[in-house]
Amino acid sequence: MSCYLVLNIFVCSVAVLLRIQRLHLEQVKVALPIVLGVLNAISSEDDEKDFDTMNDLFIASLNIGHSIQxxxxxxxxxxxxxxxxxxGLYTLQNIALLSRSRQKHxxxxxxxxxxxxxxxxxxCGLSYFGLLTGSDYDELCNKIHKVQSGIEDDDEFMDSFAYGINGSCLAVIWAHISEDVAKATGEQLIVVFDEIRRERSKRWNVVGMLKHMLSSIDYSWEIKSHVLDxxxxxxxxxxxxEHNHYDEDFSIFMPNLFASLKAIEKAIMEAPYPLLRKKAFSVFKKVVSDIPSSQxxxxxxxxIVNSNSSSMIAILIDLVKDEVLVDTAQENSRKEQKCKEISPFWGSNALAIIEMVLRPPNGGxxxxxxNSEPVCTTLQLFCSIILLIFNF
Incomplete structure (x- = not known):
């Protein structure tokens, strides 16, 4: 405990020194990496007995922030x-480190x-919209890089804020968790969410930002549950x-969406509670359905190709089956009765999936x-296609 006391005294001393020293900017750049290094080490520990001391350190860190302000x-x-x-980055880093705490509740x-x-x-000019979409975080980094361009210590200093991108999202997640946090900024989350909801690229930016929390081992399932919410x-x-038939090119977003879906997939497979797995699967389906049909x-x-879990492959093939059924129904609703047919796009692609599973690329x-689960699901997909063909 004496070690924590020394650290607490050090962090408190930094807050005082920042008020009385000249060359404030230079002093901040020296002090903050040390302070954040201490907080990073403390927040990653599992010892529940020292949570009060940890909170004292974060209070001291908060005082440093007030001094800088x-x-x-x-x-x-x-x-x-x-x-x-x-x-701004210092504040986001603190929120991210606080959120790593292993304490219960x-x-x-x-x-x-x-x-x-x-x-x-x-x-610091930060808004929930900018934090959740990542634009405010990028702007903070750009302001610092612009000033420090060409300075060798720039990267080392920025490494001190490695969790800042998580803190950018977590600042909004906490506003969703606690009404008091939301009131602290004077913003209304419902307004922010409505604004993001209106623009597809912004929705996808948010999905991409939140993938970091879902794939990380640093955050509890309690936090991840709120991320899914x-x-x-x-x-x-x-x-x-609303947008399946637009002729827009969304290919630039696909790598990020793929990585995001892999993070959500990880939550589906690893969540400790059935309700949490169900929630993650609901998010997964909504993200998939938000992608234009062509992609x-x-x-x-x-x-499917990049999954190592036979259970997950079966789930994905089942989603392909749903796409065949839904897209076929939508296509035929726009045609005369005598012209009805299975969706050419999804029908042909589904057959490619069937062949890939039943005739593996490696042969045999x-x-x-x-692989019994994916095989059974693939056979169900094949039967669904056959039934659709004969019904037409």
Whole structure:
């Protein structure tokens, strides 16, 4: 415990020194990496007995943030802009590190501190919309890089804020968790979510940002559950019919969406509770349905090919079957009765999936019983296609 006491004294001393020293910007750049290194080490420990001490350290860290805020108010020009950007990243890093805590009931026990840190966000020009879509985080980094361009220590300094991108999302996640946190910034989440919901590229930016939390081992399932809740809120009311037939090129988004779906897939497979797995699967389906039909098959096929879980492959093939049925129904609803037929696009691509599973690329029949789930689901897909053909 004496070690923690020394660390606490050190962090508190930094807050005092920042108020009295000259060359404030330079002092901040020296002190913050050390402070954040201490917090990073403490927040990653599993010892529940030291949570009170850890919270004391974060309170001291908060005081450092307040000191930097006071300094910003006395500065002008480019240096003020840079210091405000550093304060923004520092605040996001603190929120991210707080969220890594292993204490039970983290939503209840840490909301007070997160509320205090969140009060700094508006001062730094940060909004929930910009934080969740990543634009504000990028702007903070660009402001610092612009000033420090060509300086060798730039990358080392920025490494101190390695969790800042997570903190950018977590600042909004905490506003969803706690009403007090939401009030700290004066923003209304429902308005922010509505704005994001209206633009597909923004929705996908959010999905891409939140994948970091879902794939990380640093955050509890309690936090990840709230991440899934936010995704469900943003994707609520989005219908596939709205944009499946637009002639827009979304290929630039596909790598990020693929990585995001892999992160959600990880949550489906690893979540400890059935309800949480069900929630993750609901998010997965909504993200898939938000992808235009022309790219949706490519994404599903890529997920099938790159999956090591036979259970997950079976789930993905079942989604392909659903796509065949739904897309066929939509296509035929626009045709006369005598012209009805199975969806050419999904029908042909589904047959390619069937062949891939039943005739593996490496040759020979599929390995049984290891691949019994995907084989059974593939046969169900084949039967569905046959039934559709004969019904028409």
């Amino acid at each position: 006071e300094i910003c108010q006395t500065m002008e020009g480019q240096k003020k802009e840079e210091l405000c950007a550093i304060l 983290i939503a209840t026990n840490s909301s007070f501190l997160v509320t205090k840190f969140s009060q700094v966000l508006p001062f 936010v995704l469900l809120s943003i994707l609520y009311g989005i219908h596939r019919e 949706r098959f490519d994404i599903l096929k890529a997920l 029949p599929p390995s049984l019983p290891d």
